[in-house]
Amino acid sequence: xxxxxxxxxxxxxxxxxxxxxxxxxxxxxxxxxxxxxxxxxxxxxxxxxxxxxxxxxxxxxxxxxxxxxxxxxxxxxxxxxxxxxxxxxxxxxxxxxxxxxxxxxxxxxxxxxxxxxxxxxxxxxxxxxxxxxxxxxxxxxxxxxxxxxxxxxxxxxxxxxxxxxxxxxxxxxxxxxxxxxxxxxxxxxxxxxxxxxxxxxxxxxxxxxxxxxxxxxxxxxxxxxxxxxxxxxxxxxxxxxxxxxxxxxxxxxxxxxxxxx
Amino acid sequence: xxxxxxxxxxxxxxxxxxxxxxxxxxxxxxxxxxxxxxxxxxxxxxxxxxxxxxxxxxxxxxxxxxxxxxxxxxxxxxxxxxxxxxxxxxxxxxxxxxxxxxxxxxxxxxxxxxxxxxxxxxxxxxxxxxxxxxxxxxxxxxxxxxxxxxxxxxxxxxxxxxxxxxxxxxxxxxxxxxxxxxxxxxxxxxxxxxxxxxxxxxxxxxxxxxxxxxxxxxxxxxxxxxxxxxxxxxxxxxxxxxxxxxxxxxxxxxxxxxxxx
Numbered sequence: 001x002x003x004x005x006x007x008x009x010x011x012x013x014x015x016x017x018x019x020x021x022x023x024x025x026x027x028x029x030x031x032x033x034x035x036x037x038x039x040x041x042x043x044x045x046x047x048x049x050x051x052x053x054x055x056x057x058x059x060x061x062x063x064x065x066x067x068x069x070x071x072x073x074x075x076x077x078x079x080x081x082x083x084x085x086x087x088x089x090x091x092x093x094x095x096x097x098x099x100x101x102x103x104x105x106x107x108x109x110x111x112x113x114x115x116x117x118x119x120x121x122x123x124x125x126x127x128x129x130x131x132x133x134x135x136x137x138x139x140x141x142x143x144x145x146x147x148x149x150x151x152x153x154x155x156x157x158x159x160x161x162x163x164x165x166x167x168x169x170x171x172x173x174x175x176x177x178x179x180x181x182x183x184x185x186x187x188x189x190x191x192x193x194x195x196x197x198x199x200x201x202x203x204x205x206x207x208x209x210x211x212x213x214x215x216x217x218x219x220x221x222x223x224x225x226x227x228x229x230x231x232x233x234x235x236x237x238x239x240x241x242x243x244x245x246x247x248x249x250x251x252x253x254x255x256x257x258x259x260x261x
Numbered sequence: 262x263x264x265x266x267x268x269x270x271x272x273x274x275x276x277x278x279x280x281x282x283x284x285x286x287x288x289x290x291x292x293x294x295x296x297x298x299x300x301x302x303x304x305x306x307x308x309x310x311x312x313x314x315x316x317x318x319x320x321x322x323x324x325x326x327x328x329x330x331x332x333x334x335x336x337x338x339x340x341x342x343x344x345x346x347x348x349x350x351x352x353x354x355x356x357x358x359x360x361x362x363x364x365x366x367x368x369x370x371x372x373x374x375x376x377x378x379x380x381x382x383x384x385x386x387x388x389x390x391x392x393x394x395x396x397x398x399x400x401x402x403x404x405x406x407x408x409x410x411x412x413x414x415x416x417x418x419x420x421x422x423x424x425x426x427x428x429x430x431x432x433x434x435x436x437x438x439x440x441x442x443x444x445x446x447x448x449x450x451x452x453x454x455x456x457x458x459x460x461x462x463x464x465x466x467x468x469x470x471x472x473x474x475x476x477x478x479x480x481x482x483x484x485x486x487x488x489x490x491x492x493x494x495x496x497x498x499x500x501x502x503x504x505x506x507x508x509x510x511x512x513x514x515x516x517x518x519x520x521x522x
Contacts (some may be wrong), residue, residue: 255517
């Protein structure tokens with residue numbers, strides 16, 4: 001049941017190329033792309049809905065078992081020429097495996113519960129940072145991630161790749177009114193920890209046994225003042241060195257580790 | 262004393278463009294490049310030797326104080342056209358500030374001492390990971406970093422940028438025989454901690470009060486077996502989630518934080 005695509009001008013190829021580069025297109029279509037043998041297999045194992053699976057003949061031959069597993073899980077499969085692949089992919093040297101995935105076929109975070117553990121990200125703008133933070137969040141077994149609507153798109157190929165597929169599985173939500181949402185959590189008795197160097201308690205001195213939400217802010221500017229004010233507590237990573245601050249994903253790793261250990 | 266460069270074919274411009282892209286060129290010339298207003302000012306404050314400072318007229322105008330400080334510190338200054346700048350720079354939208362720096366004019370790690378704290382990196386290959394780890398190492402006030410000779414080049418523009426200038430200040434050395442070097446440290450009574458998920462103690466249960474060297478391995482494969490065998494202890498980050506492992510820079514953040522806290 002496999003069609004062959006030979007032309008770069010094929011309509012599906014053009015659509016996929018656009019899904020790789022345009023967050024707007026991903027939003028409007030409810031679809032996103034993942035590339036690579038490992039990630040495509042991971043998508044199958046994670047149970048997300050795969051609308052299309054595209055591969056090169058060479059990649060199929062080299063990874064027969066994986067290819068047939070992905071084929072079986074996908075709604076439709078296409079063999080595509082190498083040149084066609086290069087047009088669709090975000091990577092310089094595509095592996096010849098690509099899936100188009102239905103958004104929201106993974107898990108959705110509907111409710112933040114007392115006693116559980118979450119991360120909330122405000123305006124994280126670098127896709128590699130966001131991917132790394134989501135990967136860390138999954139490794140730390142967080143119960144979900146809340147994103148401000150001005151974070152970069154979690155469905156961009158770079159984030160999907162950097163997250164090592166955590167995007168398929170982590171429950172998350174986007175809060176349009178991020179600050180307001182965080183404030184409400186505090187009001188219903190959920191602890192919300194603003195990470196900020198100002199007037200904050202060392203992360204070593206906080207008892208996280210009640211769980212709560214760890215808030216991590218933008219790479220250059222940290223959390224906004226209004227979001228910090230909306231949180232129930234402030235935490236900082238004690239630093240001795242000269243570096244002004246840690247990279248957002250390094251800070252997140254330390255904070256989420258402390259929250260969950 | 263400022264010369265003007267208008268042509269992309271200028272010999273210095275060609276040399277700098279090559280320094281931006283070629284590790285071999287950086288090795289042979291003993292020079293490297295840093296870009297951006299903030300990093301160039303940081304280079305001045307860090308006291309490294311700046312051979313050339315190049316700027317656009319526009320950037321000079323916008324950052325007069327910084328520009329004149331860098332000019333004063335540099336051996337020679339050049340004003341260059343915007344088009345020339347784009348040719349030299351690794352970034353898509355150069356800020357119009359660029360320094361050529363003499364390697365080893367920062368600090369060099371000559372000796373690993375008992376009681377102090379270090380990171381040792383084996384075959385870290387991604388420049389953003391390496392940059393982030395160096396930035397973390399500085400934030401944690403480590404006493405130095407040891408690199409295996411197959412790590413990516415710490416003087417590549419991406420690493421310099423990602424490190425937020427830690428490259429200018431952190432004492433480091435490259436060990437040609439990395440495994441042998443680590444083994445020797447153990448023999449003279451310095452604790453060496455191999456981070457590995459196999460047969461390792463949780464990082465939470467280790468008493469780091471004696472200091473030592475935290476070893477972090479390659480992104481995909483971790484530390485080599487022979488390096489693990491050469492270490493005095495093994496440590497792991499306890500993980501509950503599904504993610505196979507943390508990103509190398511996230512793992513490094515947690516491990517170095519624990520080592521130094």
